Amino acid sequence: MNLRQTLLTFLENNLFLKNGTCPICGKVLFVTDRFLCHQCEDDLPIINNPTCVRCGRPIFRDHRDVCNPCAKLNLPFAAGYAHLNYEDAGKKIVHAIKFKDRPYLGIWVGTQMGAAIAQCQWIDEVDLIIPVPLHPNRQSERGYNQSEKIAQGIHEGLAQKISPAPELTTKILLRSRDTPHQIGQGREERLRNLTGAFNVETAAAIQNKTILLVDDVLTTGATLAETSATLLEAGAAQVCIATLCAVTE
């Protein structure tokens, strides 16, 4: 196993590069250690409008502090952070992390998210970081869990700013049912698909804890709501969320 790991690391550094090309524009990156080219990093659609206090989604009319979906459906999040707008460049990054075998890009973006989350007030309350799990089937098909990679990055980013950083764990929350892809489905369908898809393995570990739930994209909030509900039922005190991309309301 160790030899295998060494070999893999060697290959990653020398044949399959972690950051060979810019995932957004496709330029070959020659010397930089970063994962995006200069221009694309400048143009990254980082969310800077007022955001929903519950889920971190950008809001356009600033006299509200909760976004439409959160207000209507009373989503169970205590606080939230979203990094990018889910449009051109954001979409491309998520696509690269999810479908183009770029786990390290997830970690790298996560680190930047971690640095930003460290500025949020609510981060002090967070005890645990939990990524939204993938079903084992899906994970073996994809090779890794993208949310886990982002969460790993967030953990690293936080560890640089605050200590002790909240702990990252992937063992507590599991996905027990293999749900179909959610692309092209409405919120109702998504919710129906997801009901009962998750379960908590060791409920004792999360009793009265504040949990930071990490996912790649916040679209309707169905996945995150279902996951949060599962966690809250199992005894968590509150759930905050962090997503790489969020769709504007």
Added chain:
Amino acid sequence: MKRPLLWGFVTLCLGIVAVYYRFPVWALLGFVALLIGMPFFLRGIKITQTVFVLGLFGLGAFLGYGVFSDTDVLENLYQKDVSLIGVVTDYPIRTENRLTINLTAKELVATTDENNRHEGVTGIRATIYYPADEDTTAEQEVSKNDEKQQLDLAPGDVLLLQGQLSQPAGKRNPGGFDYQLYLKSLSIDGLLTIEPENIEKIGQETTLYYQILGIKRALENQSDASFSADVSDLLKGVVFGEKNINEDLAKRFQDAGVTHVLSVSGLHVGYVFLVLSFLLMAIKINKRYWVLFLAPALLFYVAITGFAAPVIRASIMLLCLTWGQGLHRERDALNQLCLAGLVILGIWPAQLFQAGFQLSMGAVLGIILFYGPLLYAYEKRRNKKRVHHKSKPGPMVQGLVLTFCATVGTLPILLYHFNSFTLMSFFSNLLVVPLIGVFLLAGIGFLGIVSIVPFLAPILSVPVTFLGESIIVVLDGINDLGAAANILGINRGGLSLAETGLFLLLVFLISGYFYLRQPYVRNTVMSLALGLLLVVLATPLIPRNLVVTVLDVGQGDSILIETPGGLTYLVDGGGYLFERSNRVSDQVLYPALHSKNIHELDAIFLTHNHVDHSQGVEELIFDGYPVKNLFMSVQTNNEKLLNQQLVPVSLLKKGSVIEGSDGVTITVYNPDGRIIAKEDEQQNNASLVMTISYRNINLLLCGDIEAEVEKQLAAEMQVLSAARDFQIIKIPHHGSKTSSTQEFIQAIDPETAVISVGANNSFNHPSDEVMDRLDEEAITALRTDQKGAVEIISNGEYIDIKNYVN
């Protein structure tokens, strides 16, 4: 260090190049020192990486020495009869009256001298010439028997051969083809000419590779049996990369700028990969294990195509890709390309100089570097004003951008090697590439099914024939269009360093590689671009030298003159005494003109009307090559050129002067008298004798004059020589003993004599007498049969002489 493979590949290439061009030792050591010093100056470079890169540089130099060593191991055996036992490595190629066999020999022995031998593995290309016309029936019988025997030759056959060994010709003319270097890249060191009766099959060797070739041959025969010649050739070319196909068909592809689909390239491997992955998907193999199935399959395909460099390249890249996908790691195309390059150069270092290898690497590099960014830039521009319903580039745009990127990567290489490029290729690629893809898949399917169920061949061949025929029709259509719009073709020599730099800078700029928002980047790029532009624009204005190139046209004369003011003259055009299938203009004149970036001749001089001088001139003029003036002797009898309406003709005689504004003066000294058409036998003495004078430099071109005219001119030349020194003479009549009299040579008293003569010509030119005379007068003789083209460069004060061989 990021991408040690890239740096390793670059240094390997540098190592080979350094050896090929014989860089001085201090330059090599300096470079090594630079590499060793790198970790101290740059952060993030590990010692192991430096060692790796350094090792590859050393390997490059080592491999280079292996191929381009100082001493030719076969040197003692050239021009001698040798016997050898060799193993046939590929199916012999048969054209009209000759058979070409590639073999590897373990030992070569001179027939006459047992001790003169070379041991070690040597690649030999043997050619058997069959007599063109058999006089007697007995001979016919014999040769027929021989033919039968030859046709049965297959890879793995062990042959006992006896014939004359010769050295392959290197690059002999500007823009010429380096046959020796080409053969070296195929691991062939020597040429062998054999008589049909001196070949004997004595055994058989069987290896897996030869068996694979056998399968290929069986499939090819199937294809020959099922299709018309054209479609069969197309199928063989497309599926197996068979080189032994109809020249006419190959030419049509070349004209349309899509040769790459005929020589098996990455494109084909891509399609084969598509079929294989479809199969693997169908039988539900986990992607993790794909590489285990793909590797042998692709290796088989590589073997079937005869280990062509582009196929190996594409296979390695695709294997890396699937391996990466299996491990869920992002591929890095640039790294894969470098790995492929390392492997190919590791096996055949001489490939580095081959157009095929360079084009394959260049095209892929262009695509890797520019395809993504350009497509992204297009998409961004297109969607600038749209908020919803953003459009994605369609297949049309993708195809165009892809072709553009591949063109960017190949353009400098195409111009360097072939001096021509057609813009039609954009259009033809879009049409032909998908068609070829379908045809390839259909062809593979056909061959696969038919080899199992042969009786289906007549039915299944119908759709494949239809596809093949339609591709040929499309191609012809494209070529007709191209001929109608011939401005799309570009003929010019290789790009200069500054031009290449500017070209690359522009492409990198439009693909957005420069971070222009930062002022210092913007300023650097701008000033660099301006600087390069200035250099490119100013180069033609810099005063040039007078360049007189005595081209190597075999037995014959052709001299190209470029004056400092940019005027270009051609004196004679060479020609073949015995009719040949290829024309002297295509062989020598056009490549030389293109490579020197000459688009128009200010004048052609035809000294006298003999075929070894006039054939090339006639070809140029009747091809419609832009020529402003045609100058001939007053005693010429060339009716064809006198009566043509394409180029204005002037007849020159003694006293005629052609003077350019740049001070180069051409003065005619022979013939004298009225206009009269002299018979062929008297044409030699009707030759124009001309001096070319530029400041203090004087050259004498003598045509084919003989002793008689020399005698007339001697006194005059004596006076002229006293007034202004002659440095160089083009020896009259290829060094025939009836010319170059001692009196004449002494009168002119040159330092150097150039003899334009063909190797092993039937006239025994140049004669020993003439060579002795030149030796006596201490005149350096430069023979084009030994030196290739001789280039005389002068600024009016000093002369520098370059020759193309060595």
